[in-house]
Amino acid sequence: MKEISGGVCAPKGFMAGGIRCGIKASSQKKDLALIYSEKSCNAAAMFTTNKVKAGCIQVSQKNVKDGKLRAIIANSGNANACTGQAGLDAALRMAQLSADALGISAEDTAVASTGVIGVPLPIDVIEKNIGALKASLRGDETGHSDALEAIMTTDTRKKEIAVEIEIDGKSVRIGAMAKGSGMIHPNMATMLAFITTDAAIAPSSLDSCLRQSVKRSFNRLTVDGDTSTNDMIVIMANGEAGNQSITTNSESFQIFRSALEFVCVRLTRMMARDGEGATKLVTVTVNGAQSEDTAESLAKSVASSSLVKAACFGADANWGRVLCAMGYAGAEFDPEKTAVVFKSRAGEIEVCKDGQTVQFSEEKAKLILSEEEIEICINIRDGEGFASVWGCDLTYDYVKINGDYRS
């Protein structure tokens, strides 16, 4: 597997584009994106588990049900959530408008929205600009970059990646983009991820592949504990690579799945690093658990703790908060068998052994925790299960960004 450039346009037969249509009324930023496959695609998708679902979620859920999609239209600046029947109508209209412009069926179109909740979506400005949106489609560098810009909200960095693998002697590509920096928590919150691939793969295999990859990536991401109304991850596979169609649990399935997991984990890490106000990517890894699920529960509890996150911001080796957060995770472990090590590019240091403090250099710990990417490694000596969860520190800027987001 090698990393390549091109994002969602890297796989054969995909185009993307993005424009400013005026949904973000007060800024000059792009706010409307389109991703399009020249041929019909098999598709799979996952959606928010929030009981409050935006109109676009309902529309996309319905449209992906037959395992087929050909386009994704997405806007930023307005979540079109808590907007009732008018909101649902607007989401349906978005699908229809882009389908008409592309000459495809509205049922082959996914719709995504992100931004402020409870404000009617100005569907008229989308309608007025749908021609310009189609005209912005490119299969080159500008295409995926424009589309990506157009789905960003409080994101400060572009999040995209593409990889190439070999299946049946054919070169197969996967490209992806994502947005998301606040309101992110396990089970995906205002997180949009769009993935394209030219692999030939059956819808059911694609679906199983996506679920397995998301379990070990996006669902192990936590920024602030809030789960949004609009999360969506969509993958479209157009088969243009010419490989023999991938079937579940075959050897090529494993190759494709591990490449997709790599792509998802990379996007997850990018989102954690770009968490609202974050100055650090914090990886929490639990080893030695009875099961992967136990390891995941403990790691999530630590990565979600406001006190641990604030300590990471302050580069304070406050390992007591780590044990405390494990203690209320509701998962099995023996505090008296627990060890905690802080790691980063600057080195590593053991701060807790058998559940108690060990003598360590506060100075060295501070140095390690002052890096931009830090890892909290926990070993509970109870089995073979392990899991990593990604999060970030809690900073002044998180409060600033969210204290008055709407204005």
Added chain:
Amino acid sequence: MKEISGGVCAPKGFMAGGIRCGIKASSQKKDLALIYSEKSCNAAAMFTTNKVKAGCIQVSQKNVKDGKLRAIIANSGNANACTGQAGLDAALRMAQLSADALGISAEDTAVASTGVIGVPLPIDVIEKNIGALKASLRGDETGHSDALEAIMTTDTRKKEIAVEIEIDGKSVRIGAMAKGSGMIHPNMATMLAFITTDAAIAPSSLDSCLRQSVKRSFNRLTVDGDTSTNDMIVIMANGEAGNQSITTNSESFQIFRSALEFVCVRLTRMMARDGEGATKLVTVTVNGAQSEDTAESLAKSVASSSLVKAACFGADANWGRVLCAMGYAGAEFDPEKTAVVFKSRAGEIEVCKDGQTVQFSEEKAKLILSEEEIEICINIRDGEGFASVWGCDLTYDYVKINGDYRS
């Protein structure tokens, strides 16, 4: 029922005191407290649910098991948690030292600690100062005030209250003090509350009274989602009021229980208002739920949301975040029947009806949300259940306080 002064010393037969013994090495603040009843008491207590329990929790759990206590010794500046066998030994020693000084049994002594985790408790400075601690006992204004000061950590306000009620024509008093400002979450986190009463009440009735009151007060408090290793709430009843002993579910039980609940709710509100870095007390009330439990789950999810808390700090009427937080609470409600009203001394304003936005004055909303005590009132029109949960806003100072707590 009337409010009176005197805190834990208001009920007959109780004394309290507090001194500086040097556990808080770098400050001149008091750090060791004692509460003492001249006569034997019936007692009940509740403890942290964290799997990681400080030594004092284990000692106090054992000592209260027979429903009898006569003294509480508590220190601040060191949680004596994650300190292994030495920590447990230190907690046992604290009980023994105070019991010896008071001439009572160590088994009638509760022990509490709060402060930094994972640092050995300097039991020698407690031993050296145990005589001075006993000598500080007073039944007057200085007694309860000194004891209260000695259990404070990042608290910025004193939290105490006393009330007087009449039972069987006798005047019965309840006095209480509490500490807690960070690491607070439903099910009590670094929260200590000590309650005294001169009521005559059987241990089992006292226990049931305490559990019912805590359910509707301390367990509905959330500051930052962390549950500590050291939470403890203890009530001692010495019977000095001379009332007929209160039995469960009698009329006098109801009078006593509602007074105790009042005391607990008042302390809860004081703690929420004094949440680390908080500028506002935020009450979230859900009405119209199928059950009290459903109302509580929904209200807790809203009060715990970092995004809602940050919006409260910014006085931003971002009701979409309220609905979003309800949506991931895992409790039953219909978003399309939901109404949200913001209230404070400055007035009230409906911002959401039938799950959608209503036209409202942003200016008026800002004014209402700029008050020091605000309420988010939610009605889900699905039944008669209701519950209030108390929390606070998320501010720059929370991050500052917790970014480098240990230094």
